[in-house]
Amino acid sequence: MSDQPPVREPVWSLSRSAIGLWVTQGVAGTVAYGLLLAAFVLLVPVDAGPVVQPLRWAGGAFVAVYAVLAIAVRPRLRYRVHRWEVTGEVVYTLTGWLTRTWTLVPISRVQTVDVTRGVLQQVFGLATVAVLTASSQGTVRIPHLDLGVARHVADHISRRAEQTRDEAT
Amino acid sequence: MTEPVARRTSPRVLLVHTVTFRQARSLVPVALALVAGRGLSGGTTTVVALVLGITALSMLWASVAWWRTSYADGDTAVVLTRGLLSRSVRTVPNDRIRGVEVEAPPVHRLFGLVRVRIDAAAGTVVGKDEELLIDGVRRAEGDRLRAHLLSRRAVVATEAAGRHSAPEPVEEQLPPFRNRWLLYSPLVGSYLVLPLAGVGALFRLLDDLPDRYAPHLGPDIGPPDLSDRWLVAAVLAGGLLLLALGAILGSAIVNWRFRLVLRGGSLIAERGLLTRRHTDLEVDRIRGCAVSEGLGMRLVGAARATALVTGLGDAARRGQLLPLGPRGRAWLLTDLLVPSPGSLQHHPPAARRRRLGRALTPGGVLLVVGAVLTVRSGWWPALVIGAVVTALGVPLGLARYAALGHATGPRSFAVRSGWLVREHTVLQRRAVVGWQVRQTVVQRRAGLATVQACVGAGRGGYAAVDMAAAEAADFARAASGPWAGALAG
Numbered sequence: 264m265s266d267q268p269p270v271r272e273p274v275w276s277l278s279r280s281a282i283g284l285w286v287t288q289g290v291a292g293t294v295a296y297g298l299l300l301a302a303f304v305l306l307v308p309v310d311a312g313p314v315v316q317p318l319r320w321a322g323g324a325f326v327a328v329y330a331v332l333a334i335a336v337r338p339r340l341r342y343r344v345h346r347w348e349v350t351g352e353v354v355y356t357l358t359g360w361l362t363r364t365w366t367l368v369p370i371s372r373v374q375t376v377d378v379t380r381g382v383l384q385q386v387f388g389l390a391t392v393a394v395l396t397a398s399s400q401g402t403v404r405i406p407h408l409d410l411g412v413a414r415h416v417a418d419h420i421s422r423r424a425e426q427t428r429d430e431a432t
Numbered sequence: 433m434t435e436p437v438a439r440r441t442s443p444r445v446l447l448v449h450t451v452t453f454r455q456a457r458s459l460v461p462v463a464l465a466l467v468a469g470r471g472l473s474g475g476t477t478t479v480v481a482l483v484l485g486i487t488a489l490s491m492l493w494a495s496v497a498w499w500r501t502s503y504a505d506g507d508t509a510v511v512l513t514r515g516l517l518s519r520s521v522r523t524v525p526n527d528r529i530r531g532v533e534v535e536a537p538p539v540h541r542l543f544g545l546v547r548v549r550i551d552a553a554a555g556t557v558v559g560k561d562e563e564l565l566i567d568g569v570r571r572a573e574g575d576r577l578r579a580h581l582l583s584r585r586a587v588v589a590t591e592a593a594g595r596h597s598a599p600e601p602v603e604e605q606l607p608p609f610r611n612r613w614l615l616y617s618p619l620v621g622s623y624l625v626l627p628l629a630g631v632g633a634l635f636r637l638l639d640d641l642p643d644r645y646a647p648h649l650g651p652d653i654g655p656p657d658l659s660d661r662w663l664v665a666a667v668l669a670g671g672l673l674l675l676a677l678g679a680i681l682g683s684a685i686v687n688w689r690f691r692l693v694l695r696g697g698s699l700i701a702e703r704g705l706l707t708r709r710h711t712d713l714e715v716d717r718i719r720g721c722a723v724s725e726g727l728g729m730r731l732v733g734a735a736r737a738t739a740l741v742t743g744l745g746d747a748a749r750r751g752q753l754l755p756l757g758p759r760g761r762a763w764l765l766t767d768l769l770v771p772s773p774g775s776l777q778h779h780p781p782a783a784r785r786r787r788l789g790r791a792l793t794p795g796g797v798l799l800v801v802g803a804v805l806t807v808r809s810g811w812w813p814a815l816v817i818g819a820v821v822t823a824l825g826v827p828l829g830l831a832r833y834a835a836l837g838h839a840t841g842p843r844s845f846a847v848r849s850g851w852l853v854r855e856h857t858v859l860q861r862r863a864v865v866g867w868q869v870r871q872t873v874v875q876r877r878a879g880l881a882t883v884q885a886c887v888g889a890g891r892g893g894y895a896a897v898d899m900a901a902a903e904a905a906d907f908a909r910a911a912s913g914p915w916a917g918a919l920a921g
Contacts, residue, residue, distance in 0.1 A: 269883075269901035269904040269905070270881075270920065350918065362870060362871070362873070363870070364868060364870045365869040365919070366866065367867045367869075367908070368865065369913075369915040397742060398889075398893060399892035400866075400868065401866030401886030
C-alpha cells in the first residue's frame, strides 16, 4: 500500500534514441575522467609521496565504476523513470529516480513553449520541449523527444493554449 | 481622444538633484582619486574649490537632464523621453500598467515634489526594466498623474469587458494600522537586522577614517575588565536594549502611519516616516494572501500579512497588507481579500515521525561522535552537547509537525508550514498554474508526498509538505479544478 505512487504515472516514454544519447554522454564522461587519471599517472611520479599509489588505485576504481554506471546502468534507468503525457487539457511529466517529481500544467495557463536542440541532440535527431507558465516553479521540461514528435507536441500545445487561454495568470 | 501634451518635470527638481548630487554622484570617486593623488596641500581653499566645482557641475548636469526629459500621459499610453545624446523613448500602454507608486523622499518633500513610479510588468520577466520613473513633479501633478493613469486603466478594462459606464470609485477605509504595533518589531528578524547593518556600516566608516580623525582612547583606559560579571551583564542588557530600539526605529521609518484604502478596484497603501510611499495594487491581480508569524511574533500573537500579486516587482514589500500587528487583524484583512477555506487539516502521524526524525538527526550524529570520543579519549563535552541537541530536537520536531496543515474550500485553499517563520498561505483556486508532486525515498516508504501549487505570484510555489500520499490527487483537484483530475487518472 505504502509503495503505491501518490499520483498516476504519465503513459508515454521518451524516444528510445535518448538511451543512445545518454550512453554517448556516459562514454564522453568516462573518457574525460580516464584522461585525467592518465595525466595524473604520467605526471606525478610514484615516489612523490605515500598517497600517490593509493590515489592511483582509487582513481582507477572510480573510473571503472563510473563507466559501468554511466554507460550500462544510468541510461536505461533514466529511460525507465522519465515519462510524459500531453492531453487536450494538460501537460504531465514524471522525472527522478530516488526523489520522484510529477509536474502537471494545464494548457490554458501555458505562456510559452520552447523547442531546443543541443549539438548531441541534433546528432540523435532529438529535441527538448520546455513549457513555461507564469510561475517560476511551474516549468515543465520534456527532454529528448524525437524531433517530429517534439514539433508536433509544441504545435499542439500552442494551438490548444490559444483556444483555451483564460485571463488569470 | 486628445493629443497627449508633452510635459516637463518641475524645475524645482534641479535643486533636489543638485543637493543630492544625483547625476554628479558618479564623479565623486574621480574627485576622491584626484584628492588622494595630489593630496590636500592647498588646504581649505582646494576643498572649497572642489566642492564648488562639483556642485556647479552637478547643477549643469541636472539642468541638461531636466531640459531633455519630458513625459506625456495620453489616453492609450505613457511616453517618457530622455537622454542628451542618445534619446530614449519608452512607451507603456495604459492597459499594461500594473500599479502606480507615488513616493516622496525627504529632500523631494522639502521642495513639495514627488516621484512617480509606474510598473508595467510583463509575464515572467523580472527586473527594473519594466519600470518607468518620472522624477520630480509637484505633489498635485503626481496625484493627477496617478488618478489619470489608473482611471484610464479602469476604462480600458471596462471597455474590454463590454461595459460602458465606468463604476464610481468608492473609497473604503480598511481597518486602520496603529503605530503602537511597531513595538512588535524587535521580535521580527528582518527588523532586528536593520540596526546591526547600521552598526556594521558605522564600523566600516570608522575604519576608513584617517587615523588623525579617529577618536583615541587614552592610554589609561585598558581593555575592559571582563571578570566583573555585573559590568558584562549591564553591557549586554544595554546592547540588547539598543538593538530593540534600533529595530523599532527602523521599522517606524518604513511603516509609520501605514494606511490601507480600497478605492475602485485598487488597493492603495501609504506608509513611511521620511519617504512617504503610495503603492497601488489592482485587487483583481491578487491571487492570495500569506500570513507569516516568526518565532518571536508567535509569543505575543503578532503576525504580518502580505498579498500575493501577479506581475508585481518587489512584491514582498509592495504587497504588504499589514507590516506588523495582532494576528486577528492579519486574518481580518486576509479574509477580506481571499475567502477562507476553513480550518486546516492535520497531516498524518507519519509526517510527525518524519519531522521528528529530521529534527533528531543532527543531535543523533553528535551523540554518536561524542560517544566514540568519550570511549576512546575520555573527551566528554561532545557527548553532553549531543544529548542537549537531541533533547531540543524533540520539541522542534513536534513544533514543525504542528505547523503543517492544508485545507480546501469552495473558492480557495490553504497550506501552512515552517517553524522559524510559520507561513500560512491562502490562495484562490484560479491562482494555480500547475502542480508539482514530490516524493523522496523516505517519503515513499512512509506513504507521504509533498504537493506544491505553482503560482504566478509571490514565491512561485507553495507546498503542502508531507501530506498523505493517497490524498495528493484529491487535494490537487479540490484546490484547483477538474483539469487536475489528470493526476488521479
